[in-house]
Amino acid sequence: MDSQPQPRRFAPQGPLRGRIRVPGDKSISHRSLMLGALAVGETRVTGLLEGEDVLATAAAMRAMGATIDRHDDGSWSIHGVGVGGLLQPTSALEMGNSGTSTRLLMGLVASHGITAAFTGDASLSGRPMGRVIEPLSQMGAAFTPSPGGTLPLMMRGSLPAVPIEYRLPVASAQVKSAILLAGLNTPGITTVIEPVPTRDHSERMLRGFGAQLEVDDSGPERVIRITGEADLNPQTIEVPGDPSSAAFFIVAATIVEGSDLVVENVGLNPTRAGLIAVLRDMGASIEELDRREVGGEPVADLRVRHAALTGIDVDPAIAPSMIDEFPVLFVAASLAQGTTRTSGLEELRVKESDRLTAMADALQRAGARVTETQYGLTIEGTGGAPLAGGGPVTTHLDHRIAMSMAVAGLASADGVEIDSAAPIATSFPGFAELLAEAGS
Numbered sequence: 001m002d003s004q005p006q007p008r009r010f011a012p013q014g015p016l017r018g019r020i021r022v023p024g025d026k027s028i029s030h031r032s033l034m035l036g037a038l039a040v041g042e043t044r045v046t047g048l049l050e051g052e053d054v055l056a057t058a059a060a061m062r063a064m065g066a067t068i069d070r071h072d073d074g075s076w077s078i079h080g081v082g083v084g085g086l087l088q089p090t091s092a093l094e095m096g097n098s099g100t101s102t103r104l105l106m107g108l109v110a111s112h113g114i115t116a117a118f119t120g121d122a123s124l125s126g127r128p129m130g131r132v133i134e135p136l137s138q139m140g141a142a143f144t145p146s147p148g149g150t151l152p153l154m155m156r157g158s159l160p161a162v163p164i165e166y167r168l169p170v171a172s173a174q175v176k177s178a179i180l181l182a183g184l185n186t187p188g189i190t191t192v193i194e195p196v197p198t199r200d201h202s203e204r205m206l207r208g209f210g211a212q213l214e215v216d217d218s219g220p221e222r223v224i225r226i227t228g229e230a231d232l233n234p235q236t237i238e239v240p241g242d243p244s245s246a247a248f249f250i251v252a253a254t255i256v257e258g259s260d261l262v263v264e265n266v267g268l269n270p271t272r273a274g275l276i277a278v279l280r281d282m283g284a285s286i287e288e289l290d291r292r293e294v295g296g297e298p299v300a301d302l303r304v305r306h307a308a309l310t311g312i313d314v315d316p317a318i319a320p321s322m323i324d325e326f327p328v329l330f331v332a333a334s335l336a337q338g339t340t341r342t343s344g345l346e347e348l349r350v351k352e353s354d355r356l357t358a359m360a361d362a363l364q365r366a367g368a369r370v371t372e373t374q375y376g377l378t379i380e381g382t383g384g385a386p387l388a389g390g391g392p393v394t395t396h397l398d399h400r401i402a403m404s405m406a407v408a409g410l411a412s413a414d415g416v417e418i419d420s421a422a423p424i425a426t427s428f429p430g431f432a433e434l435l436a437e438a439g440s
């Protein structure tokens, strides 16, 4: 991320209209680079998100031996080293703002006989890594983290690693994926038990690359078993549009009067689609057009028209399927008629920022009526009347706070100023331009 803050004001503009496309899915982009780097032969990827987080993963995989090239047509090719073939990196792996890169790569390193140092920005260096250190230590990896179990961190993988059976103590796709990726080069069966299902892109893609992976969801918990040591076959991958990026436009079109916007090619994996269900419950008009499959994931074009929203109590059970979308849901709730209550959201406190406190502060500063509890936010909406606006609001190096408050600016009298738009480049290069274009 550009270390210079870039203050920026997002002001009301015209209704959002026409057809837009958002960049590729961040989770799927990371995984396609990682698995491509472990397959023998050439993996081709189209629609890869070229945000800073994903580029950090690409740089790390190159540092560990993969050849990764971007072609003029925007597609990418990856020549992998084979499972077990990762090389010792010669310098620290610089992870920037990216928790997904860090935790998944720690999983990969854990079952290779290499040592790696992980560094990151101030936001990432405050995030808990104990949740991956614990299971990966059980598999045999050794860690020297900073005090508090954070980055900068040094680790040594174990060859061979030991297969484990691990029940996730927090609902985290990153922890699940770290263990499954470690399991790829671990002889025997590595088992992850998920009491609450989280995004399943790793499972889908590991299977697509030919890993022996079984999912048993017949009982109350989801049991995932991967058999190592695996051989991965190179793939051709089309990355669908990121529903977490589409979310900003879905909410913007919903709250700005007169909007009628089609967001094309949005990934609708059920483990990611919670926001759409919640917004519909609040009265949003979101129509799915041309449902199809792209890269093994369900996809549709979404037609979103302005609609009046009503506050609801959001069921905490839906949280994992919209974990990154709460900041922008809080914006929608601020414009709804009545009260929206959320709970069960403690995980939001350990994202790129403490998203409960950051959004409560930012929305209050923009004129919304928000109460923060230990587990969520309670928001009294305006009933559709614009927020007063103002700022500057603090984004805490968090792209989703920045984009959510940009959307709030569209539904405000005076606009909302954010302290820096720089974090947006981690997941959504071109966001501000696309927003301006949709509203012109």
Ligand code: S3P
Pocket (backbone or CB within 6 Å): 026, 027, 028, 100, 171, 172, 173, 174, 175, 177, 199, 323, 324, 347
């Ligand atoms: C991600 C998992 C989620 C999500 C993050 C991406 C992934 O994190 O918030 O943006 O790609 O696996 P947690 O596993 O910490 O919930």
